[in-house]
Structure formats: C-alpha cells, structure tokens
Amino acid sequence: MRSTSNSRRDFLKLAGAGVTTAMFSPLQAQRVPDPPGKKLGWAIVGLGNLSINQILPAFAKCEKSKVAAFVSGHPDKANKLALRYGVNSRNIYNYQNYDAIRDNPEIDIVYIVLPNGMHAEYSIRAAQAGKHVLTEKPMANSAKDCQDMIDASRKADRKLMVAYRCRYEPFNRAMIKMARDKELGPIKAMVSDHGFNIGDPTQWRLNKALAGGGSLMDIGIYSLQATRYITGEEPVEVNALTYSTPGDVRFREVEEMINFQLRFPSGVLANCTSSYGYSGQNRYRVITTQGWFELEPATSYTGLRMFVKKGNVTEERVLPQESHFALEMDHFSEAVMNGSDPLTPGEEGLRDLRIMTAIYEAARSGKTVKLGIT
Amino acid sequence: MRSTSNSRRDFLKLAGAGVTTAMFSPLQAQRVPDPPGKKLGWAIVGLGNLSINQILPAFAKCEKSKVAAFVSGHPDKANKLALRYGVNSRNIYNYQNYDAIRDNPEIDIVYIVLPNGMHAEYSIRAAQAGKHVLTEKPMANSAKDCQDMIDASRKADRKLMVAYRCRYEPFNRAMIKMARDKELGPIKAMVSDHGFNIGDPTQWRLNKALAGGGSLMDIGIYSLQATRYITGEEPVEVNALTYSTPGDVRFREVEEMINFQLRFPSGVLANCTSSYGYSGQNRYRVITTQGWFELEPATSYTGLRMFVKKGNVTEERVLPQESHFALEMDHFSEAVMNGSDPLTPGEEGLRDLRIMTAIYEAARSGKTVKLGIT
Numbered sequence: 001m002r003s004t005s006n007s008r009r010d011f012l013k014l015a016g017a018g019v020t021t022a023m024f025s026p027l028q029a030q031r032v033p034d035p036p037g038k039k040l041g042w043a044i045v046g047l048g049n050l051s052i053n054q055i056l057p058a059f060a061k062c063e064k065s066k067v068a069a070f071v072s073g074h075p076d077k078a079n080k081l082a083l084r085y086g087v088n089s090r091n092i093y094n095y096q097n098y099d100a101i102r103d104n105p106e107i108d109i110v111y112i113v114l115p116n117g118m119h120a121e122y123s124i125r126a127a128q129a130g131k132h133v134l135t136e137k138p139m140a141n142s143a144k145d146c147q148d149m150i151d152a153s154r155k156a157d158r159k160l161m162v163a164y165r166c167r168y169e170p171f172n173r174a175m176i177k178m179a180r181d182k183e184l185g186p187i188k189a190m191v192s193d194h195g196f197n198i199g200d201p202t203q204w205r206l207n208k209a210l211a212g213g214g215s216l217m218d219i220g221i222y223s224l225q226a227t228r229y230i231t232g233e234e235p236v237e238v239n240a241l242t243y244s245t246p247g248d249v250r251f252r253e254v255e256e257m258i259n260f261q262l263r264f265p266s267g268v269l270a271n272c273t274s275s276y277g278y279s280g281q282n283r284y285r286v287i288t289t290q291g292w293f294e295l296e297p298a299t300s301y302t303g304l305r306m307f308v309k310k311g312n313v314t315e316e317r318v319l320p321q322e323s324h325f326a327l328e329m330d331h332f333s334e335a336v337m338n339g340s341d342p343l344t345p346g347e348e349g350l351r352d353l354r355i356m357t358a359i360y361e362a363a364r365s366g367k368t369v370k371l372g373i374t
Numbered sequence: 375m376r377s378t379s380n381s382r383r384d385f386l387k388l389a390g391a392g393v394t395t396a397m398f399s400p401l402q403a404q405r406v407p408d409p410p411g412k413k414l415g416w417a418i419v420g421l422g423n424l425s426i427n428q429i430l431p432a433f434a435k436c437e438k439s440k441v442a443a444f445v446s447g448h449p450d451k452a453n454k455l456a457l458r459y460g461v462n463s464r465n466i467y468n469y470q471n472y473d474a475i476r477d478n479p480e481i482d483i484v485y486i487v488l489p490n491g492m493h494a495e496y497s498i499r500a501a502q503a504g505k506h507v508l509t510e511k512p513m514a515n516s517a518k519d520c521q522d523m524i525d526a527s528r529k530a531d532r533k534l535m536v537a538y539r540c541r542y543e544p545f546n547r548a549m550i551k552m553a554r555d556k557e558l559g560p561i562k563a564m565v566s567d568h569g570f571n572i573g574d575p576t577q578w579r580l581n582k583a584l585a586g587g588g589s590l591m592d593i594g595i596y597s598l599q600a601t602r603y604i605t606g607e608e609p610v611e612v613n614a615l616t617y618s619t620p621g622d623v624r625f626r627e628v629e630e631m632i633n634f635q636l637r638f639p640s641g642v643l644a645n646c647t648s649s650y651g652y653s654g655q656n657r658y659r660v661i662t663t664q665g666w667f668e669l670e671p672a673t674s675y676t677g678l679r680m681f682v683k684k685g686n687v688t689e690e691r692v693l694p695q696e697s698h699f700a701l702e703m704d705h706f707s708e709a710v711m712n713g714s715d716p717l718t719p720g721e722e723g724l725r726d727l728r729i730m731t732a733i734y735e736a737a738r739s740g741k742t743v744k745l746g747i748t
Contacts, residue, residue: 188652189631191567191645197663239613241742243641257563259643261633267617269633271565271645278562278661279683287652289571309653368615368740 040333041068041106043093043131045122046113047077050136054301055113056085058325064333065326068106071098098122102129108336111163111329112136115210116217120145123160124152132159132336134329138221139349141212143357146350153346161332161342162349164225165324168331171295171304172229174319175286178293179230184310185289187231187268192223192284194299195257195275201250205276214244214254216356220274222299224352224359226284227262227270235270235355237263237370240363245277260359301325414707415442415480417467417505419496420487421451424510428675429487430459432699438707439700442480445472472496476503482710485537485703486510489584490591494519497534498526506533506710508703512595513723515586517731520724527720535706535716536723538599539698542705545669545678546603548693549660552667553604558684559663561605561642566597566658568673569631569649575624579650588618588628590730594648596673598726598733600658601636601644609644609729611637611744614737619651634733675699 042065044051059067069091072078078092093101101107110126112119112135120140123133133153139146139162153160166172179187195215204210205218216224228234239261244251257275264270273281283296291310297303301324306317335342355371362369416439418425433441443465446452452466467475475481484500486493486509494514497507507527513520513536527534540546553561569589578584579592602608613635618625631649638644647655657670665684671677675698680691709716729745736743 184653189567189633189647189649191565191647193563193565193659193661237615237740239615239635239742241611241613241635241637241643243637243643245641257643259563259635259645261613261615261635261645263615263617267619269615269617269631269647271633271635271647273563273565273643273645273661275563275661277663279558279663279665281661281666285567287567287647287649287655289651289653291653292655366742368613 037063038337039064039066040108040336041066042329043069043071043091043101043107043110044113045071045098045110045126046115046118047072047074047081048113051113052081055111055325055329056081058323058329059085061323061326062330062333064337065109065329068108069093069101069104071095071101071110099125099129101126101131107131109134109332115204115207116212117141117210120149123149127152127156127158127160130156130158132161132332134161134163134332135349136163137349137352138212138217138356139346139353141217143350143353146346146353150346150350159332159336159342160346161335162344162346163328164344164348165328166222166225166299167229167344168327169304169322169324170319171306172226172298174306174317175293175295176229176232178308179286180232182288184291184293184308186266187286187288189268189287190227190230190270190284191272191287192226192270192298193273193281194219194222194283195273195278196280197278198250198276206250206252206254208253211254213356213360214251214256214258215274215276216255216258216260216359219276220258220260220272221352221356222282223270223272223274223284224260224262224355226298227264227268227272228351230284230286231264231266231268231270233264233266233268234351235262235264235371237368238355238358238362239368240359242360242363248277250276255363258359258363260362262355411437412711413438413440414482414710415440416703416707417443417445417465417475417481417484418487419445419472419484419500420489421446421448421455422487425487426455429485429699429703430455432697432703433459435697435700436704436707438711439483439703442482443467443475443478445469445475445484473499473503475500475505481505483508483706489578489581490586491515491584494523497523501526501530501532501534504530504532506535506706508535508537508706509723510537511723511726512586512591512730513720513727515591517724517727520720520727524720524724533706533710533716534720535709536718536720537702538718538722539702540596540599540673541603541718542701543678543696543698544693545680546600546672548680548691549667549669550603550606552682553660554606556662558665558667558682561640561660561662563642563661564601564604564644564658565646565661566600566644566672567647567655568593568596568657569647569652570654571652572624572650580624580626580628582627585628587730587734588625588630588632589648589650590629590632590634590733593650594632594634594646595726595730596656597644597646597648597658598634598636598729600672601638601642601646602725604658604660605638605640605642605644607638607640607642608725609636609638609745611742612729612732612736613742614733616734616737622651624650629737632733632737634736636729
C-alpha cells in the first residue's frame with residue numbers, strides 16, 4: 001500500500017512539473033523540426049474571420065496537414081497571409097481562376113470556408129478539379145445542394161467531409177463514449193442551447209441567399225448535431241416555435257430564434273434553443289435514469305468543461321484542451337491517405353439539412369413533422 | 375479609507391462569530407418564548423410524507439401560523455403527531471366527521487395536503503364550513519374543479535390560495551426581481567427542467583383518478599410556474615411531445631415524460647422538460663440579451679443556488695435559505711388577518727390547469743395549441 005501511495009505522490013509531482021514546463025515553454029522560443037511523416041497540402045477557400053483566427057493557426061498543431069494554397073477575392077489579404085504561413089505566392093487563386101487548382105499537385109484537399117450558399121458550387125468545382133473537399137457547416141442551403149455535392153465527389157472519386165469539428169475533440173468524444181457505455185444508464189432526455197447576440201446587420205449570416213436561414217443554420221445546428229451523435233439515433237418527429245423581434249434590422253431575412261423539440265426512436269426527447277438574439281449560450285446536458293452529464297461550454301473553440309452528476313455528487317472531468325481544427329483536418333488527411341471514410345462524410349451533412357428543413361416546416365405549419373429514417 | 379477597511383474586517387469577524395454560534399446553538403437547547411403576535415390556527419388535511427417531513431416542522435419557523443388540528447384517516451398517526459406538535463386530541467378529525475370543523479373556532483385555515491383528485495372536494499367542504507383554504511399544487515385535476523373551488527370560497531366569503539411555495543422564498547423572488555428590473559436586459563428565452571425517477575408503482579401519483587395526470591401535474595408544473603412568474607406574462611401558444619416507456623408498470627395510467635414549448639406575448643420562447651423517468655432535474659435558466667441568470671436547484675425544499683452570467687463573469691449570489699413552507703403559510707395567515715388577497719389565489723391555480731390541459735392537447739394532437747389570454 002505504502003509504495004503505491006508513494007508512486008501516486010511522485011506521479012502528481014511529475015504532473016505538476018509538467019504543467020510548469022508547459023506554461024513557460026513559449027518563452028523559450030524553441031524550434032522543433034516537423035515530424036518526418038507525410039503531410040497533405042490544403043487549399044483554404046475564403047479568408048474570413050474563421051480562416052484567419054482559427055483554421056490557419058491550427059496547422060501548427062497538425063501532423064498530417066499543411067497549408068499549401070489560398071483562394072480569395074482579396075489578393076492583399078492572401079499575400080499577407082501567404083508570407084505569414086509560408087505559402088508559395090504562385091499558389092494564390094481567386095474565384096475566377098479557381099478551377100486551375102486542377103493543375104496544382106501541391107493541393108490535395110480543399111477546405112471551403114465560404115458563406116453557406118457558396119459551399120455547393122465551390123465544393124463541386126473542387127471535386128471536378130480532382131480535389132478532396134472539406135466543407136464548413138452547414139453543408140449547404142438545401143438538401144438538394146448537399147445531394148449534388150455528394151454526387152459530384154462520388155463521380156470524381158474524391159472524398160467529401162463536413163467540418164463538424166466537435167466530433168473530433170476530446171470533450172464531445174468523452175460525452176459520446178459515456179452515452180455508448182451507458183455509464184449512467186439509458187438516456188431519457190437531452191437539453192441543448194446554442195446561440196449568441198449577433199452583431200453587424202450587414203454580415204452574410206443575415207442574408208438569406210448566402211446563409212440559407214438564420215440562427216438554426218449557423219449555431220442551432222450544434223444542438224441538432226449533439227442530439228444525434230449523443231443518442232446515435234436519427235430523430236423521427238420534430239416540433240418548433242420561431243420568433244424574430246419586429247423591426248430589428250438584423251432579422252429582415254432570416255429568423256432570430258427557433259426552438260425545437262425532437263423525438264428519437266428509443267424514446268429520448270430533446271429540447272433545443274437556437275438564437276441570434278440572446279447572450280451567448282453554448283451547452284448541452286444528457287439526462288439518464290441515474291444522473292446527467294453535460295458540457296458547458298460545449299462547442300466553443302476552446303475552454304470546454306465537462307460535468308457529471310451521479311447520485312449526490314457532481315464531478316468535473318478535466319480533459320486535454322486540444323485544437324479542434326487540427327484534429328479535424330488531420331482526420332481528413334488520414335482518411336485521404338488511407339482511402340478510408342471520414343467520420344462525418346457528406347451524407348452526415350445531408351441528414352442535418354433534411355432535419356433542419358423539417359424544423360422550419362414545423363415552425364411554419366404549427367404541426368409536428370414526421371421524418372423518415374434515412 | 376483605513377477606518378472603512380477596519381469596519382469591514384470587524385464586520386466579517388462578527389459574521390464569522392455568528393456562523394459559529396448558529397452552528398452550535400442547537401446543543402444549548404435554549405427555549406425562547408413565542409413572539410407576542412397573534413397566530414392563526416391551521417388544520418392539516420392529509421398526513422402523508424409532505425405534511426410529516428416538511429409542513430409540520432415548518433410551523434416552528436412561523437410567526438403568524440400555528441398547527442391547531444389534523445384531518446386523517448389514520449388515528450394512530452394523527453395521535454402521535456398531536457403529541458409531538460401539541461395539538462389538542464379533540465382537534466383530530468377524520469374524513470367522515472370532517473365537516474364538523476365548522477364548529478371549531480380554533481381552526482382558521484385548512485391546508486389541503488391530499489392527492490390532487492381530492493383537492494376540490496375537501497377545499498369546497500372547508501369553505502362551506504367557513505374556513506379559509508390553502509391547497510397543495512396542482513390545484514385540482516381539471517379547470518372545472520378549480521372554478522368550482524373558486525366559486526365555493528367566494529360564496530362563503532373565505533379566502534383560497536394555492537401552495538406555490540417558490541413564490542414566497544428568497545431565491546425565486548430574487549430571480550423575479552432581476553427579471554422585472556431588467557438587470558441583464560430584456561428576457562429572450564427560458565429553459566426549465568423538472569423531474570425525477572419515480573419509485574413505488576402503487577403510489578397515488580401514478581393513479582390517473584387521484585393524480586389527474588403524470589409528471590406534468592406533479593413536477594412539470596414547477597417549470598410552467600417559473601416561466602409565468604419570471605416573464606410576468608401568460609403563454610399564448612404551446613407545443614408538446616410526450617413519451618412513456620412501453621411495459622413500465624409505473625406509466626400504465628399517467629405519462630412519464632412530457633416536454634413542452636411556450637410562446638409568450640413579448641416574444642419570449644420557453645423550452646421545458648418534465649419527467650418521472652429521468653434522474654432528478656430541478657433548474658431553470660433565464661436568458662437575456664446581455665447574459666443569463668439561473669437557479670439550480672431551483673425549486674427543492676432547501677439548498678437552492680443562484681448563478682448570474684454577465685459579460686465573461688459567472689457569479690453565485692448567496693441568499694438566505696429560509697423555510698418555504700413557513701413563509702408561504704405566514705403569507706396566507708397575514709392575508710386572512712388583513713383581509714388582503716394572497717399572491718397565489720385560486721385564479722392562479724386555474725390558469726396553470728388551463729395551460730396544462732392545452733399542453734396535453736398539443737401532445738395528443740401534434741399541433742400547436744393557442745391559448746386565450748385569461
């Protein structure tokens with residue numbers, strides 16, 4: 001017993017020392033060479049906020065992916081970023097000469113980070129240019145567009161994946177494992193809230209043609225995804241109520257809030273809120289017969305927290321905070337290298353589009369909409 | 375500055391001393407006399423778990439209410455409790471001689487703590503016996519019964535109140551104040567979850583005639599109440615999905631789970647879950663344009679906690695934990711003494727019954743049910 005106890009104490013000391021090293025290592029500015037393995041070359045299409053602040057910095061954490069090209073309507077921005085990330089200036093494209101990526105062997109994968117309404121066109125053109133495609137969520141503005149994207153990738157014998165990054169990071173994966181292992185018994189209900197108070201009224205997210213819809217398409221989709229990957233089931237019925245503040249210039253074309261209910265075949269019922277008008281919400285709780293487990297924040301880029309309630313005890317499970325984008329991109333590079341299917345292929349994006357269409361229909365009609373299992 | 379700082383330190387020291395005294399005072403067995411003010415006499419009708427473990431002990435904290443009589447079908451239990459609480463043995467009634475309370479001037483108020491399906495009959499008989507009535511929630515099994523109770527009390531010129539204890543305790547009152555003061559801006563959404571994994575399948579709560587319904591009538595009503603007292607509005611539309619586990623003997627007559635959505639005139643949308651099949655849930659969150667405020671637990675007898683998120687900071691607001699039942703009973707005694715209206719009169723219980731009827735109808739029909747403002 002005593003030696004076990006000592007080992008544990010030693011381990012904790014080592015762990016503590018590790019934390020200290022990690023905290024101070026950036027100051028040492030130590031450069032380590034890239035690992036020897038092969039990295040696939042990525043073209044980033046669309047250099048907005050998400051690309052600049054999240055995706056490009058994440059390549060530093062990638063083992064199998066490197067940034068190789070940019071596609072942008074802003075040559076100044078593209079050139080600046082090319083300098084920062086060591087992208088060859090001849091690998092900068094615009095939306096006119098985009099199809100010329102076909103002739104660039106440095107580009108294996110194209111990551112579509114454009115407004116939703118442009119995903120279909122630029123994914124299909126990338127597939128036709130012989131490239132594998134990762135597209136941001138939502139996959140497209142309609143189920144038909146999703147199907148066209150799937151068909152185009154299949155025809156070109158290229159892979160297609162949707163950027164559901166939460167499926168690739170430790171916290172949501174731990175939640176999925178808890179659900180599958182039934183650590184707290186069978187799931188009975190889920191509650192998920194996602195939304196934020198949206199700013200600039202001129203942004204593309206508030207333009208129906210570019211965004212396809214309002215809060216549901218952009219942020220409510222996280223709740224929908226969570227209910228599906230936690231239960232491992234497809235919803236069979238949906239209810240919804242929607243509201244947009246009259247006179248609010250932000251919501252002239254798309255909905256502010258849409259709250260929806262889902263029924264799953266096993267009997268799990270889920271309640272979700274989705275809003276562009278309330279202060280940041282980002283959480284889901286899974287309620288079972290014996291307790292609950294939750295993430296809050298659940299789907300932010302960083303800082304996720306996991307809580308588990310079992311009996312009278314609530315515990316926090318502290319997991320590594322990793323780069324969601326690096327894990328997601330490396331997953332796809334690996335799928336391409338190995339010829340395996342990605343975890344979140346085009347078909348997964350299509351399913352969400354079908355359900356979101358049903359949610360809008362339920363809100364419009366005031367009736368429960370039944371979904372066929374696909 | 376320095377003297378302020380000292381005062382604060384002195385205050386904290388005194389506060390610390392206070393805590394110590396409070397913790398050890400029960401050991402000193404000090405008896406203090408009742409305050410001189412008048413106390414009204416209460417008859418407790420039904421000596422089940424709630425009466426024995428919550429209501430009767432709460433009289434010790436009451437300033438204006440004292441227990442004066444029991445009505446029970448179990449004379450042994452009634453006699454034991456009469457000894458413990460100093461109730462005169464001639465003030466013990468049963469369900470046969472109940473109407474004789476009319477001739478007992480020691481009884482001012484009757485507290486109905488019977489199964490839901492018996493509230494109407496015993497409230498009406500109490501009013502006819504010239505007594506004021508506090509009835510447990512839900513007020514009755516149907517809106518019609520509620521109306522009959524209101525009519526009987528009005529005819530007898532007696533007061534009628536529904537035991538919505540959360541309206542009388544500090545945490546829910548602080549939440550209501552925050553909502554009214556718009557401390558975090560206007561409310562946009564509410565999420566409320568109430569339920570527990572119910573035990574004994576033979577209990578009256580699972581009997582349709584005695585309970586009137588399942589989880590909604592017993593525990594989901596807390597979510598409904600919270601949405602109404604926080605918004606200060608009446609819902610105009612409701613959606614619902616219901617589920618009962620096939621073959622579960624507990625849910626042969628009443629629903630296990632019913633999740634509902636509410637729309638309020640100001641545009642607030644609420645999502646609520648209600649279950650007899652999941653592990654204890656007891657919370658609600660109010661989401662505004664600038665943050666959120668929540669209770670978890672929200673409506674337990676003790677141990678409530680309040681959290682407020684404003685900007686990037688989440689703070690806990692620590693309030694006094696008081697006896698909900700003592701505050702509720704004293705409120706009604708005071709209303710009777712002063713001839714004022716209680717905060718939660720029969721009309722308030724009737725409103726909930728109308729809405730719960732609409733929730734059941736929405737779940738049954740698969741349609742949004744519209745409610746008239748009453």
